[in-house]
Amino acid sequence: MGRSSASARSASSDGTTPKATAGRLSLYLRQLELLWTDGRETVSSSQLGESLGITDAQVRKDLAYFGQFGYPGIGYRVAELRDSLKSVLGTDRPWQTALIGIGNLGRALLGYGGFRERGFVLAALFDQDAALVGKKLHGMTVQSLDELESMVAKRNLELVILAVPAQAAQQVAERAERAGITGILNFAPTEVKVGQGVKIVSVDLGLQLEQLAFQVRHGADSGG
Amino acid sequence: MGRSSASARSASSDGTTPKATAGRLSLYLRQLELLWTDGRETVSSSQLGESLGITDAQVRKDLAYFGQFGYPGIGYRVAELRDSLKSVLGTDRPWQTALIGIGNLGRALLGYGGFRERGFVLAALFDQDAALVGKKLHGMTVQSLDELESMVAKRNLELVILAVPAQAAQQVAERAERAGITGILNFAPTEVKVGQGVKIVSVDLGLQLEQLAFQVRHGADSGG
C-alpha cells in the first residue's frame, strides 16, 4: 500500500475492523496512558503487548488496521499513538452522556471518575421514581424520564448509561432510542433489543462472577 | 460417542471448552431462568438462541460440549437444562466471596442483589482505610486487610471482588493470592497479574463506554 513518509495517518479503516481487534484498542490506550505518565517516549509492539498478555505480532496487526503508526527500528511514539488511538476510538472529543437509573449502581457510577477521564461527560440524570426527582447529586438535578426527549435536544445527549432494574430496561431503552440516543451502555441483567441505529454494550456483573467461577472450576487459562 | 438413553449427563468436558462457548453459557442460563419463571417446560435451540442473537446450530454445539441435554423432536427441558448449566458453571453451590474496597463502587456492589441470586455469598468486607474499618454495612462489619488471611480460613473465602483504586490493585491482588484466594473479579482499571493458580476476570467500566463509542462511530453491528 502507498505509505506516506512523514507522520502516521489514522483512518476509520474500510469499515471492517475485526471484532477482537476493537476490543483490544482500549487496552492499548490504557497502557499508553500509563507509559505516558511514566515519561516513556517510545514503546515497541512487544513491550506494549507484554503487560497485556498479547503477542507482538498481534499488536502490530491490530494497529495496522488503522494506519502506519510505527517507526522501524524505534517502535511507536507513545504520545502520538495514544492520540491516534483516541481518534480511532472516538474519544478525542467529549461524548455527552445521560445516566438513567439513580439506584445503588447509578449512584456509584456517578461517583466514578473513570468516565470523565476518558472523555465521557455525565450531563443529565434521570429516574422514574418521583421521590428522587429534584434531588441534587454531584451538582446535577435528577429529572423525570419525561424530560428525556427535551434534554437530548438541549444537551446534545448521545449516549445513555442504563442502570435501571431488569424489568424496566427494555422499555426505557426504547424510549431512549425514540429520543434520538445512539448508544446504550446497559447494566441491567437482561437482553435489550433496539434498532440498527443504536449500538448497545452490555455489562452484567453477575454474569462476570459466573464466568470467574467457571474458570476456577475448570482450569481455564486466563492468560498469565 | 456412547449416549445414555435416559436423562442427560453433564460433564466437565475434557478440559477443552472453547473460550467463546464458555462466555455464552451464562447467557443461556440467564435466558433459561427467565423461561422458567414464565412457566415454559421446554425450549428448542432456535428459540433459546433467537433472543440472544445466536444461531440454533451454535446453541446445540455449545451445549454438546458438556453432554447430551436435548430430546429430538422436543428440544430441551427448561428446568433440567438450567440445572445442568448451573452445575457446569459451578453455581449449583454457593461461593464464599469477599469484597475488598468499600468506596463508591464497592458500596454499590454490596447493594446489588444479582450476586447472591446467582450463588455468590458476600461473606466479608475489607478496606485499607482505617476510618471505614469497624463500620457496619448490610449487616457486616468492615475489616482491616490485615484480617484477610484469618478470614479466608474462617469463612472459606474462595473469591474476591476487587473494587480498590488502580494503584492499589496489584498489591492487594497479590495479598489475596497469598491468602489462598482462587479467583478475582477485578474492577480496577488496570492490568492485574497473578500466578497460574488464581483466575482473574476484569471489568473496566470506562473501557466499556469506550467500546460503545467506537461502535457508534464506526457502524459496527451489535447483532440486532
Place this chain on the structure above:
DNA sequence: GTGTGTGAAACCTTTCACAGCA
C-alpha cells in the same frame, strides 16, 4: 412433522517468518 447431535465446509483470528527500513 419437529428438532437434536455432529462431521465437513466456510469463515475469522492468531501466529509465524521474513522483506524492508532506520
Place this chain on the structure above:
DNA sequence: TGCTGTGAAAGGTTTCACACAC
C-alpha cells in the same frame, strides 16, 4: 542491530447440511 508491516500458515469458531430419534 532493532523493529515495523504483512503475506502465508496454523489454529479456532461458526455455519451448513443431514442422519437419526421422537
